[in-house]
Amino acid sequence: MNLKEIKELIELISEKGFAEFEIERQGFRLRLNRFAPPPVQVAPPAPTPAGPSPQAASPFDAPAPRFERRSTDHPAAAPAQPAPEREAIVPEQSLHTIKSPIVGTFYRSPSPESEPFVKIGDSVEPDSVVCIIEAMKLMNEIQAEVTGEVVKVFVENGQPVEYGQPLFGIKV
Secondary structure (H helix, E strand, C coil): CHHHHHHHHHHHHHHHCCCEEEEEEEEEEEECCCCCCCCCCCCCCCCCCCCCCCCCCCCHHHHCCCCCCCCCCCCCCCCCCCCCCCCCCCCCCEEEEEEEECCEEEEEECCCCCCCCCCCEECCCCCCCCEEHHHHHHEEEEEEECCCEEEEECCCCCEECCCEEEEEEEEC
């Protein structure tokens, strides 16, 4: 992959609004992330005085701001996102997860005015279309691949998805 191809990919990703993109070709792997969080700086905690200071405080004596390092693996570190619909409480072990087979934009219905392909509580068959993922102006229908009941929707309508990202939880 040459520099010109990489520049074209960057322009395409910007044009389509992708948050992340990854490609692997002939042993070369490229991962682009438009909205990478800025690096977190960690400052040691400022010592706290044992008693009140004998000098009058000036505005320049304010303590420096402190930053915390948060692990992205910890659930409290990720911003809470509202569930698209009320989800049934089902143990994770009994769910079949429909994962995104491609990188693209997730759509729950065939058009903005239409009803979603499936809602929580709907029964699906292996050939039931559950959503569409748009990739490079192509609409790709995603099928359930199992028989069961939709109990979880992991992705918001119009949200970018990555390869392997969970889309739906199906109780089989």
